[in-house]
Amino acid sequence: xxxLIISPSILSADFATLADECKRIVELGADWLHIDVMDxxxxxxxxxxxxxxxxxxxxxxxxxxxxxxVTNPQQWIKDFAKAGADMFTFHLEAIVDPQQLSSSQAHxxxxxxxxxxxxxxxxxxxxxKPDTLAELLLPYLQQGLLDMVLVLTVQPGFGGQMFMAxxxxxxxxxxxxxxxxxxxxxxGITAETAVAAAEAGAxxxxxxxxxxxxxxxxxxxxxxxxxxxx
Ligand code: DX5
Ligand code: ZN
Numbered sequence: 001x002x003x004l005i006i007s008p009s010i011l012s013a014d015f016a017t018l019a020d021e022c023k024r025i026v027e028l029g030a031d032w033l034h035i036d037v038m039d040x041x042x043x044x045x046x047x048x049x050x051x052x053x054x055x056x057x058x059x060x061x062x063x064x065x066x067x068x069x070v071t072n073p074q075q076w077i078k079d080f081a082k083a084g085a086d087m088f089t090f091h092l093e094a095i096v097d098p099q100q101l102s103s104s105q106a107h108x109x110x111x112x113x114x115x116x117x118x119x120x121x122x123x124x125x126x127x128x129k130p131d132t133l134a135e136l137l138l139p140y141l142q143q144g145l146l147d148m149v150l151v152l153t154v155q156p157g158f159g160g161q162m163f164m165a166x167x168x169x170x171x172x173x174x175x176x177x178x179x180x181x182x183x184x185x186x187x188g189i190t191a192e193t194a195v196a197a198a199e200a201g202a203x204x205x206x207x208x209x210x211x212x213x214x215x216x217x218x219x220x221x222x223x224x225x226x227x228x229x230x
Contacts, residue, residue, distance in 0.1 A: 026062050037069060149183050
């Protein structure tokens with residue numbers, strides 16, 4: 001079993017002291033930093049863009065795990081690569097209406113977006129909203145076009161929401177066929193809900209409020225590692 005990657009979501013950090021918060025959380029044991037990018041259109045919230053990522057890059061050598069909850073994510077690939085993003089995860093639903101997709105045939109627009117991300121020098125991830133089927137990603141995974149799948153376990157847009165337990169079943173579907181794949185769960189992950197996510201096959205845990213809101217973030221991350229190892 002590969003080791004767990006913990007990617008605290010800086011959405012729950014103090015944006016006024018972001019560089020210090022990033023440094024602190026990495027020193028306390030975080031593996032990656034999860035950066036939630038929202039455009040007020042794909043989701044009803046506005047957060048961080050490439051200029052903030054670029055500024056943070058000057059203060060941190062951490063792996064920047066960027067989750068783009070935006071319409072037309074292709075528009076930002078070059079800017080994020082230049083800013084120093086390591087993983088660029090776009091939403092499948094932002095490229096094509098899932099109703100138009102099938103589990104047996106790759107859609108050229110999705111293939112192109114994934115290829116553009118890698119050509120820009122980043123790892124390519126695809127995120128799924130809770131209602132989008134995991135099987136729709138099989139054609140791209142079979143072609144080796146993706147480095148990671150992000151399974152949303154809340155509706156995207158805000159931190160601090162309730163974990164949707166049924167969504168983790170998607171991790172099991174993917175894990176069965178792709179033993180080496182990075183499968184990230186995001187939304188409502190705590191030391192407790194991490195157990196179900198780990199059982200289903202997730203190996204990258206995002207947590208915002210559970211880590212940044214804790215009095216002892218190191219302890220929470222430790223508990224998550226124990227849940228994964230169990
Ligand atoms: C939700 C974001 C998450 C969010 C998670 O749209 O994608 O990354 O920050 O926050 P918690 O862990 O508080 O649910
Ligand atoms: Zn996220």
